[in-house]
Amino acid sequence: MRDQSLRIVLSSTRKFINMGALSRLWNLVKNFHAADISSLMSHLVFRERLILFNILFEKDMEKTGEVLSELEAEDAAPIIQELQLNQITELFHIIPSDDAAPILELLPENMKESILAAMEEKPSEDVKELLHYEEETAGRIMSPDFYALDHNTNVSDAITAMQLERDVESAFYLYTVDEKNRLVGVVSLRQLLFARPNTKLKDIMTKDLITVHPETDQEVVARNVAHYNLVAIPVVDAENTLVGVVTVDDVIDVIEEEATEDIYKMASLDTTDRIQDSPFKSIKKRIPFLMFSLLTASLAPLVVHYFEGTIEQFIKLVVFLPLVMALGGVAGNQTIAIIVREIAIGQAEWVGARKALMKEIIVGIGNGIIIGALLGGFSYLIVNNPYLGLILGLAIIINLFVAALVGTLIPLVLKLLKLDPALGSVNLLTMCTDSVGALTFLGLGTLFLDKL
Amino acid sequence: MRDQSLRIVLSSTRKFINMGALSRLWNLVKNFHAADISSLMSHLVFRERLILFNILFEKDMEKTGEVLSELEAEDAAPIIQELQLNQITELFHIIPSDDAAPILELLPENMKESILAAMEEKPSEDVKELLHYEEETAGRIMSPDFYALDHNTNVSDAITAMQLERDVESAFYLYTVDEKNRLVGVVSLRQLLFARPNTKLKDIMTKDLITVHPETDQEVVARNVAHYNLVAIPVVDAENTLVGVVTVDDVIDVIEEEATEDIYKMASLDTTDRIQDSPFKSIKKRIPFLMFSLLTASLAPLVVHYFEGTIEQFIKLVVFLPLVMALGGVAGNQTIAIIVREIAIGQAEWVGARKALMKEIIVGIGNGIIIGALLGGFSYLIVNNPYLGLILGLAIIINLFVAALVGTLIPLVLKLLKLDPALGSVNLLTMCTDSVGALTFLGLGTLFLDKL
Numbered sequence: 041m042r043d044q045s046l047r048i049v050l051s052s053t054r055k056f057i058n059m060g061a062l063s064r065l066w067n068l069v070k071n072f073h074a075a076d077i078s079s080l081m082s083h084l085v086f087r088e089r090l091i092l093f094n095i096l097f098e099k100d101m102e103k104t105g106e107v108l109s110e111l112e113a114e115d116a117a118p119i120i121q122e123l124q125l126n127q128i129t130e131l132f133h134i135i136p137s138d139d140a141a142p143i144l145e146l147l148p149e150n151m152k153e154s155i156l157a158a159m160e161e162k163p164s165e166d167v168k169e170l171l172h173y174e175e176e177t178a179g180r181i182m183s184p185d186f187y188a189l190d191h192n193t194n195v196s197d198a199i200t201a202m203q204l205e206r207d208v209e210s211a212f213y214l215y216t217v218d219e220k221n222r223l224v225g226v227v228s229l230r231q232l233l234f235a236r237p238n239t240k241l242k243d244i245m246t247k248d249l250i251t252v253h254p255e256t257d258q259e260v261v262a263r264n265v266a267h268y269n270l271v272a273i274p275v276v277d278a279e280n281t282l283v284g285v286v287t288v289d290d291v292i293d294v295i296e297e298e299a300t301e302d303i304y305k306m307a308s309l310d311t312t313d314r315i316q317d318s319p320f321k322s323i324k325k326r327i328p329f330l331m332f333s334l335l336t337a338s339l340a341p342l343v344v345h346y347f348e349g350t351i352e353q354f355i356k357l358v359v360f361l362p363l364v365m366a367l368g369g370v371a372g373n374q375t376i377a378i379i380v381r382e383i384a385i386g387q388a389e390w391v392g393a394r395k396a397l398m399k400e401i402i403v404g405i406g407n408g409i410i411i412g413a414l415l416g417g418f419s420y421l422i423v424n425n426p427y428l429g430l431i432l433g434l435a436i437i438i439n440l441f442v443a444a445l446v447g448t449l450i451p452l453v454l455k456l457l458k459l460d461p462a463l464g465s466v467n468l469l470t471m472c473t474d475s476v477g478a479l480t481f482l483g484l485g486t487l488f489l490d491k492l
Numbered sequence: 493m494r495d496q497s498l499r500i501v502l503s504s505t506r507k508f509i510n511m512g513a514l515s516r517l518w519n520l521v522k523n524f525h526a527a528d529i530s531s532l533m534s535h536l537v538f539r540e541r542l543i544l545f546n547i548l549f550e551k552d553m554e555k556t557g558e559v560l561s562e563l564e565a566e567d568a569a570p571i572i573q574e575l576q577l578n579q580i581t582e583l584f585h586i587i588p589s590d591d592a593a594p595i596l597e598l599l600p601e602n603m604k605e606s607i608l609a610a611m612e613e614k615p616s617e618d619v620k621e622l623l624h625y626e627e628e629t630a631g632r633i634m635s636p637d638f639y640a641l642d643h644n645t646n647v648s649d650a651i652t653a654m655q656l657e658r659d660v661e662s663a664f665y666l667y668t669v670d671e672k673n674r675l676v677g678v679v680s681l682r683q684l685l686f687a688r689p690n691t692k693l694k695d696i697m698t699k700d701l702i703t704v705h706p707e708t709d710q711e712v713v714a715r716n717v718a719h720y721n722l723v724a725i726p727v728v729d730a731e732n733t734l735v736g737v738v739t740v741d742d743v744i745d746v747i748e749e750e751a752t753e754d755i756y757k758m759a760s761l762d763t764t765d766r767i768q769d770s771p772f773k774s775i776k777k778r779i780p781f782l783m784f785s786l787l788t789a790s791l792a793p794l795v796v797h798y799f800e801g802t803i804e805q806f807i808k809l810v811v812f813l814p815l816v817m818a819l820g821g822v823a824g825n826q827t828i829a830i831i832v833r834e835i836a837i838g839q840a841e842w843v844g845a846r847k848a849l850m851k852e853i854i855v856g857i858g859n860g861i862i863i864g865a866l867l868g869g870f871s872y873l874i875v876n877n878p879y880l881g882l883i884l885g886l887a888i889i890i891n892l893f894v895a896a897l898v899g900t901l902i903p904l905v906l907k908l909l910k911l912d913p914a915l916g917s918v919n920l921l922t923m924c925t926d927s928v929g930a931l932t933f934l935g936l937g938t939l940f941l942d943k944l
Contacts, residue, residue, distance in 0.1 A: 073702075075719050083844070203686050212664055212723070229664075229681040234655050250525075266748065267527050269741040271664070271723055288740050289721040295744060296718065299751030300833050306755070307829030308822055315834045315844065319854035323862070326826055326855065330819065330863050337818035345811045358810050359797045362926060365814065366789035367782065370760055370919075374778055377759030381752050382767045392535070392767065402771035403778065410775070411782050467822075474814060
């Protein structure tokens with residue numbers, strides 16, 4: 041839905057809700073795609089969401105399930121809490137278990153248990169199984185519904201068998217298993233369509249499979265799907281038994297989530313901070329990062345404090361100090377962004393770490409010489425003091441060298457320590473460049489004080 | 493390929509190349525997935541790449557085509573330039589035209605023309621057609637190969653017709669067209685597999701289609717595929733004639749590319765800057781951003797210069813100045829990152845701009861009061877001057893308010909001006925927070941100078 045039409049739909053929705061014109065509301069939304077209804081809901085307040093959800097539930101249960109699947113679990117859970125137990129189980133039987141599990145997990149413990157008890161055995165087991173895996177792993181995002189048949193089945197039997205199955209999410213591939221139920225191959229529906237009816241699956245299947253385990257980090261799953269251009273990736277346990285399938289639509293969500301996380305972490309933000317959150321909620325989420333910044337930003341003032349005597353004797357130093365600090369910060373940020381992103385998209389293996397460091401250092405010194413010479417020359421023209429120009433230029437060169445050095449090392453060392461390379465790295469960098477900037481500039485100033 | 497094994501494979505590859513042991517090299521790589529060979533190549537220098545490419549070409553033309561498709565156009569073009577014309581046309585007949593077009597575009601004009609002339613008519617036309625569209629549009633990333641049949645065709649004829657077609661990239665859907673060749677529906681291979689042979693396509697097809705135009709921005713294409721959980725999206729012209737299909741693997745590339753672009757732009761980086769680039773190349777790409785930073789960072793020194801008199805009388809002000817600046821920068825960055833990312837993933841329509849601004853301002857003032865009170869109190873304990881604490885606290889509150897205000901407005905205004913919301917926004921923000929920080933803190937200092 042385009043911005044323009046969303047605005048119109050949103051205001052009509054609100055009007056109908058306030059007027060209590062529920063059948064007009066239903067007529068407005070009934071032909072919308074579930075993904076659009078879900079977007080629309082995210083712009084409504086909770087009371088309005090509930091009214092819209094109820095009219096959907098009353099009119100079209102199937103569509104309500106689709107909308108529920110599209111909603112973020114955090115948005116879906118409070119709505120579910122307002123429903124009757126039998127309504128909830130009805131919905132949870134419709135939606136895929138990998139969408140039901142994260143919602144269920146956000147509900148109060150006793151409610152969660154009564155729902156699982158009230159559900160039919162198979163879907164209930166599926167959901168429990170998923171909840172069993174850790175967050176952000178393949179196990180959490182996989183669907184336990186898939187087509188799998190013995191590799192000795194022939195094509196026409198396979199087609200008949202699949203027709204009897206209920207609708208499954210990953211409908212592009214048929215997986216094949218051996219006598220011991222181990223995954224041995226995959227047949228695309230296209231291969232199935234074009235094969236002779238009496239051909240055995242094992243004669244047309246692709247055997248060279250890329251698989252992941254339920255414990256595999258979801259980022260690695262996404263990497264594999266993107267790297268090998270897959271539409272679905274099978275998830276197998278230690279015995280190579282197929283336990284689920286991760287489809288490309290879930291992978292896209294992971295990729296977007298991870299990119300947002302990198303941007304947020306580099307900008308000192310909690311990854312759950314959203315534009316729709318209440319101000320109070322956002323303040324609570326941002327204060328810890330500001331506290332940490334307060335801490336890292338306190339080193340530079342100590343350096344400046346140490347050089348108070350020098351500053352008192354030549355006050356001009358203070359005017360140029362913010363420039364030395366700012367440029368070190370910008371140059372260091374360039375380096376950090378490159379390293380963090382290349383780590384994220386899997387380019388920067390330790391194979392290349394030393395090479396990357398050498399390169400960034402050369403870039404830092406090179407940029408330092410250019411910007412340092414420029415700024416030094418400029419300041420000479422303004423203040424007409426060659427020594428001020430000289431120490432300013434030198435301070436920039438040294439600070440850009442340090443920016444390159446720590447900008448490369450911080451994310452790599454954080455990764456080596458199995459910490460997040462993006463988280464806090466910009467703060468640590470600024471701490472270094474601000475302090476080293478002050479130290480070299482004011483230090484050189486002290487050294488040449490009689491010439492200034 | 494995991495880091496560990498890449499490292500081993502890389503060193504073996506280098507060894508075999510240096511020894512001239514080409515058949516051992518071939519044995520090493522022959523069972524690798526094309527995507528892995530392409531990754532391997534990106535770690536080799538050009539001479540080594542060429543040797544590996546040549547042995548591939550000699551042994552397995554089909555695989556060479558797949559590797560070529562996987563390579564970035566920037567990496568593929570120099571290799572292509574080293575081949576014979578007949579080798580090039582052979583390869584360009586194998587690879588999809590949406591992979592051939594960007595490579596071709598990077599070749600010298602005369603070479604490009606002789607290749608297009610030497611190619612068979614159909615693929616040559618396809619490539620020319622794609623080159624005709626602007627960069628970063630659906631037209632550039634779509635594949636002109638797809639299955640489309642008249643909607644009156646019955647299922648068994650459709651299956652026969654598709655069997656005769658050569659392998660097409662988007663093999664999950666069959667599109668249906670009317671008498672005037674306009675797109676009217678889509679049939680999934682699953683529907684085809686389970687339908688009775690004499691059913692007409694129009695009786696099983698899905699009519700409610702989500703389409704894009706060749707001129708549609710690739711980011712919008714990606715948004716649609718992600719939002720509606722699609723595996724492929726049809727591209728139609730103004731007459732609703734099907735001209736191509738964008739598949740989900742290309743969409744994943746776009747999503748990753750756009751996320752990298754946002755991170756890079758926010759960090760003052762050229763979007764083509766890569767870890768593998770030579771230092772000289774990176775310096776050239778980064779200098780313009782550093783120049784721009786030099787410009788924006790020059791406002792704060794002017795403010796400081798204006799208050800030199802005040803500083804001379806109370807030097808302690810200078811010690812705390814970097815803190816006021818740094819915290820304004822961090823808080824503003826938090827706001828910018830949220831707004832830029834929400835614009836990117838399509839959440840921040842102008843519907844919500846005023847709401848977002850109000851919220852961020854409340855957050856800015858709230859955080860300002862907390863951090864300001866803390867820092868003010870702290871500085872009082874250290875310097876034992878209540879007025880210094882007071883003006884420090886006030887300066888932080890005002891600066892965090894300004895950070896929230898400009899942090900929200902800069903990306904929104906840039907977007908309104910049809911400029912990139914991420915590009916240069918952090919520089920402009922820091923310009924504001926550094927200057928306003930200096931202005932309020934030193935201004936208040938001047939006001940209360942007799943009390944300090």
